Amino acid sequence: MDHFTYRDGQLHAEDVPMAAIAEAVGTPVYIYSRATLERHAQVFKSALAGLPRTHVAFAIKANPNLAVLKVLARQGFGADVVSGGEIARALAAGMRAEDIVFSGVGKTRAELQYALDVGIGQFNLELEEEGAVLAQLAAACGKTASAVLRVNPDVDAGTHAKISTGKSENKFGVPISDAMGIFARLSGLPGLNLRGVALHIGSQLFDLAPLEAAYARVGALVAELRAAGHVIDRVDLGGGLGVPYERDKVPPSPADYGAMVERVTQGWDVTLMFEPGRVIVGNAGVLLTRVIWVKPGVLRPYVIVDAAMNDLARPAMYDAYHDFEAVNPSGTRVVANIAGPVCETGDTFAMGREIDAVQSGDLAIFRTAGAYGATMASTYNSRALVPEVMVDGDKFAVVAERVLPETLIAAEHVPDWLK
Ligand code: LLP
Numbered sequence: 001m002d003h004f005t006y007r008d009g010q011l012h013a014e015d016v017p018m019a020a021i022a023e024a025v026g027t028p029v030y031i032y033s034r035a036t037l038e039r040h041a042q043v044f045k046s047a048l049a050g051l052p053r054t055h056v057a058f059a060i061k062a063n064p065n066l067a068v069l070k071v072l073a074r075q076g077f078g079a080d081v082v083s084g085g086e087i088a089r090a091l092a093a094g095m096r097a098e099d100i101v102f103s104g105v106g107k108t109r110a111e112l113q114y115a116l117d118v119g120i121g122q123f124n125l126e127l128e129e130e131g132a133v134l135a136q137l138a139a140a141c142g143k144t145a146s147a148v149l150r151v152n153p154d155v156d157a158g159t160h161a162k163i164s165t166g167k168s169e170n171k172f173g174v175p176i177s178d179a180m181g182i183f184a185r186l187s188g189l190p191g192l193n194l195r196g197v198a199l200h201i202g203s204q205l206f207d208l209a210p211l212e213a214a215y216a217r218v219g220a221l222v223a224e225l226r227a228a229g230h231v232i233d234r235v236d237l238g239g240g241l242g243v244p245y246e247r248d249k250v251p252p253s254p255a256d257y258g259a260m261v262e263r264v265t266q267g268w269d270v271t272l273m274f275e276p277g278r279v280i281v282g283n284a285g286v287l288l289t290r291v292i293w294v295k296p297g298v299l300r301p302y303v304i305v306d307a308a309m310n311d312l313a314r315p316a317m318y319d320a321y322h323d324f325e326a327v328n329p330s331g332t333r334v335v336a337n338i339a340g341p342v343c344e345t346g347d348t349f350a351m352g353r354e355i356d357a358v359q360s361g362d363l364a365i366f367r368t369a370g371a372y373g374a375t376m377a378s379t380y381n382s383r384a385l386v387p388e389v390m391v392d393g394d395k396f397a398v399v400a401e402r403v404l405p406e407t408l409i410a411a412e413h414v415p416d417w418l419k
Pocket of ligand 1: 062103163277
């Protein structure tokens with residue numbers, strides 16, 4: 001459920017007409033609803049209410065905007081981060097260092113040191129050598145790093161290949177069969193408290209079965225590790241729950257997910273960590289755009305909008321579907337293609353889609369754009385970096401400014417020898 005609804009035939013974000021935001025901020029612009037964010041956070045938390053000990057670390061990569069993080073921090077969420085920059089954001093948003101989980105397959109030594117310095121709560125190790133280096137760095141500054149080992153359970157998550165992470169050929173985690181040996185070698189090291197395991201098999205999952213199979217494998221590993229004398233008090237179950245980009249395709253609910261987790265983790269006696277991203281923010285954001293032209297095409301018209309693949313990369317990268325709706329629909333529907341102004345055929349949001357009939361100058365939105373939207377934006381074609389707005393009831397604020405080409409040009413330098 002979200003708070004982007006029509007009132008008197010006009011699309012609103014909570015109580016604010018979309019047109020008012022377009023007027024004040026211009027387009028394209030991402031718009032987030034605070035009430036929707038809070039609702040999603042609460043639905044997720046209540047889905048886990050039956051579990052004994054839990055910690056939710058929002059996967060910041062899905063939406064790192066400080067205002068978004070602030071809303072989630074107030075809901076008690078920590079952060080799952082994958083870079084020094086994301087650690088800085090989580091802290092800037094007021095999240096506590098001990099509530100931060102540091103994932104990522106290529107953490108640099110400088111990033112590990114920074115994470116130790118600020119005292120983050122958990123390192124998710126991706127390879128044995130990383131554990132040894134972390135132990136050394138921690139011991140050298142008189143600290144003990146709290147860590148878990150990410151295992152690759154070799155399960156097909158059944159999602160798009162580019163966002164699948166739990167097959168043995170993927171770059172993430174260590175083969176589950178290597179975990180015992182790695183624990184044996186790392187667990188005695190001064191500076192390291194290796195206390196559990198982590199996994200994440202992919203994103204936009206529509207089926208709980210692969211998750212359940214992966215969790216069951218991890219449960220068996222935990223029993224084996226304990227039998228070998230290791231103290232295991234944490235298991236990080238990752239993220240991955242899908243969202244309904246297409247309204248008639250409904251993913252498992254957080255409640256279904258929570259019930260599955262309860263069943264499969266019965267008796268584990270650990271703190272369960274969760275790293276949801278998309279399911280929290282996906283439907284809490286839309287991308288507002290203005291139609292530039294309706295260009296006659298050979299087969300169908302092209303609706304050329306002022307948002308492009310640099311603002312919302314998902315359709316170009318993953319053939320992703322995002323609903324397109326007019327802000328003031330006339331009731332007439334047409335079949336059209338939707339594309340942006342970037343000079344690539346890949347800058348196409350939809351082909352042959354039935355949509356609200358729109359004209360040059362009309363406003364429209366792409367829905368379900370709160371996750372992996374603004375954060376994946378670029379300035380390709382020397383376009384501005386897209387701004388972000390948050391709505392709260394009848395008020396709204398710019399929470400990320402439009403970065404203009406002039407600003408980007410000012411950060412570039414022509415060396416003297418070219419002048
Ligand atoms: N934890 C780890 C270790 C991850 O790698 C990810 C996402 C998450 C949690 C959060 O997953 P979520 O709950 O959001 O599915 N840009 C792509 C998605 C990439 C996901 C990468 N990892 C897209 O736009 O679909």
